[in-house]
Amino acid sequence: MSRCSLLPILAAVLLAASLPPRAAAMVDSLLPASATALSFEEGYTQLFGDSNLMLHGDGKRVHISLDERTGAGFASQGAYHHGFFSASIKLPSDHTAGVVVAFYMSNGDVYERTHDELDFEFLGNVRGREWRVQTNVYGNGSTAAGREERYGLWFDPTQDFHRYAIRWSHDTIIFYVDETPIREVVRTAFMGAQFPSKPMSLYATIWDGSSWATSGGRYKVNYKYAPYVAEFTDLLLHGCPAGSAPPCERGGAAAATMSTGQRSAMEKFRARHMTYGYCYDRVRYPAPLPECRVGAEAEAFLPSGEARSTDRRGSRHGKRHRRAGDGVDSAF
Numbered sequence: 001m002s003r004c005s006l007l008p009i010l011a012a013v014l015l016a017a018s019l020p021p022r023a024a025a026m027v028d029s030l031l032p033a034s035a036t037a038l039s040f041e042e043g044y045t046q047l048f049g050d051s052n053l054m055l056h057g058d059g060k061r062v063h064i065s066l067d068e069r070t071g072a073g074f075a076s077q078g079a080y081h082h083g084f085f086s087a088s089i090k091l092p093s094d095h096t097a098g099v100v101v102a103f104y105m106s107n108g109d110v111y112e113r114t115h116d117e118l119d120f121e122f123l124g125n126v127r128g129r130e131w132r133v134q135t136n137v138y139g140n141g142s143t144a145a146g147r148e149e150r151y152g153l154w155f156d157p158t159q160d161f162h163r164y165a166i167r168w169s170h171d172t173i174i175f176y177v178d179e180t181p182i183r184e185v186v187r188t189a190f191m192g193a194q195f196p197s198k199p200m201s202l203y204a205t206i207w208d209g210s211s212w213a214t215s216g217g218r219y220k221v222n223y224k225y226a227p228y229v230a231e232f233t234d235l236l237l238h239g240c241p242a243g244s245a246p247p248c249e250r251g252g253a254a255a256a257t258m259s260t261g262q263r264s265a266m267e268k269f270r271a272r273h274m275t276y277g278y279c280y281d282r283v284r285y286p287a288p289l290p291e292c293r294v295g296a297e298a299e300a301f302l303p304s305g306e307a308r309s310t311d312r313r314g315s316r317h318g319k320r321h322r323r324a325g326d327g328v329d330s331a332f
C-alpha cells in the first residue's frame with residue numbers, strides 16, 4: 001500500500017480513537033472522516049435570548065431555554081453550500097405543550113423572498129405524551145408548498161442525547177435520527193428551484209409555538225413549568241463554506257447515498273413512526289405534489305395526511321384535535 005493511500009486511513013483511525021465510542025461509530029457509518037465537533041466560540045454565534053443561552057463544558061455544550069421573558073437561539077458563523085450538519089440534542093421533559101425546539105438550516109436572512117430551508121422541529125406535548133418531530137423543506141421561497149412530515153420516536157428524547165443530522169448534497173437531502181435515515185428528498189425536474197440550492201447557515205432555537213405546535217394550538221405553553229431547557233452538544237458543521245470551489249460545493253457523488261441496509265431501516269422507521277405526511281394529505285393537496293410516489297402504504301393515512309393507526313409512537317395517546325382544512329403547521 002502506498003504512503004499516499006495510507007494517510008487518510010491513518011487520519012481516520014486517529015480521529016476515531018480520539019472520539020467517544022458513539023461518535024466513532026458515527027464516523028464509520030455517516031460522517032466524512034475529517035468531521036470534528038466545534039466549540040460554540042469556534043463555529044457559532046448567539047442570535048437572541050441573552051442569558052437564556054448558557055455554555056457549559058468548555059463551550060462544547062449549549063443550553064438554550066424558554067421562559068416567560070424569551071426563548072433563545074444561535075446560528076453558525078458561516079454559511080455552507082452542501083454538507084453534513086448535526087447536533088446531539090436532549091429535549092426538556094415533563095409538560096412541554098406549545099414548546100418548539102428547532103434545528104434547521106436557512107438563508108432567510110439573506111434571501112427574503114427566495115429563501116431555502118431544511119428543518120427539524122421538535123414539538124412539545126402535554127405531560128405523559130411524547131414529543132413529535134417534524135421535518136420540512138423549502139426551496140427558493142416555496143413557502144406556499146409545505147412538505148411537512150411528522151414522526152414519533154422510538155425513544156424518549158428527554159432522557160438522553162440523540163443525534164439529529166441533515167445531509168445535503170446537490171441532488172439529495174437525507175434527515176437522520178441517530179444512525180437511522182428517516183427521510184430522503186431527491187431533486188426532481190419538478191422540484192427544480194424548490195430544492196434548496198443556495199448557501200445556508202445552521203440554526204438552533206427554542207421558542208413559544210403556542211398557536212400551533214401541540215394539537216394545532218389547543219395546548220399552549222404553561223410558564224408554571226418554565227424554564228424549558230434544550231441541551232445541545234457534538235455540534236458538527238461539515239460543509240463547504242459558501243464560495244468554495246465546485247468539487248466541494250457539489251458535495252461529491254457519494255455524499256448522500258444510502259446503503260441497502262440504511263434504506264430498509266428508513267422504510268421500517270417510516271412504516272412504524274410516521275404520523276403525518278404531506279404526500280398523503282388530500283385536503284391540502286388534492287393531487288399529490290409531483291415528487292410524491294404514493295403507493296399502497298397510503299392506506300395507512302387519512303385524507304388529512306394523518307396516520308390512521310394510533311399505535312404509532314407519538315400519536316397513540318389520544319385522538320387528534322385538528323380540524324380538517326386547518327392547513328399544516330408551518331413555523332417559519
Ligand SMILES: *[C@@H]1O[C@H](CO)[C@@H](O)[C@H](O)[C@H]1NC(C)=O
Pocket residue numbers: 114140141193
Ligand atoms: C427563484 O425564484 C425567483 C423569484 O420567484 C425566480 O426569479 C428565479 O428564477 C427562481 N430561481 C430558480 C433557480 O428557478
